[in-house]
Amino acid sequence: MTSPLEIISAALRRERTRAGLTLSELAKRAGVAKSTLSQLESGSGNPSVETLWALGLALGVPFSRLVEQRAPQIRVVRAGETMLIRSEHSPFAAAMISACPSGARRDLHLIEAQPGNARRAEGHLPGTVEHLLITAGRLRAGPEEAQVELAPGDYASFAGDVPHTYEALEPDTTAVLLMEHV
Structure with a gap:
């Protein structure tokens, strides 16, 4: 089972990369210390709700995207199963x-x-x-x-x-x- 800190760590890295931001840029936009963000991304930090809300706002994502575990998904559409x-x-x-x-x-x-x-x-x-x-x-x-x-x-x-x-x-x-x- 994935720990909450691992989920947050992976989500922050994923969303920061998606947004094309450096650690410094995201920390500045969110108003958090770069060292705090670095710890969170490495899975060693202990985030507050306020920090996660600020990071979500700076990334343009809802709070839930930073704390919910994303289930691996695959969707298959077989040939002939679609409506033409x-x-x-x-x-x-x-x-x-x-x-x-x-x-x-x-x-x-x-x-x-x-x-x-x-x-x-x-x-x-x-x-x-x-x-x-x-x-x-x-x-x-x-x-x-x-x-x-x-x-x-x-x-x-x-x-x-x-x-x-x-x-x-x-x-x-x-x-x-x-x-x-x-």
Whole structure:
């Protein structure tokens, strides 16, 4: 079993690294001594509630993220277990693989497409970027004025906040689409 100090130590290191802060920067922002923070991260400190609240605030995370043990998780979505949602106007279907969890800014989709009419998408939320990785077949995709042809293993990213298209160039084209919402 992991001790509370080990949980706090690991959480502080993880969140400080995620925030891209040095020990000195975090200590200054939180108003705690650098030596105190160093002890906490090494698992030898004895934090007060006030210190942990100040560190959580400086890191932009809730108090609970610093004191709760994170259970190792793996989520598996087996092929064929997703619900494909089909386009009305083109031989295109997408399945949500992973929805954007609270606080995150991305959605993950699996795309299946057949040759025929191109799937035209209006622009999404401002700042959206689409990341596309082709797994089988060939696909033409991108903003209407800057489309590219992609083959298996090819990756492209493009602005998703402008009109864009997806068009299968071979039967049974599949791709992974990550929509990043800024």
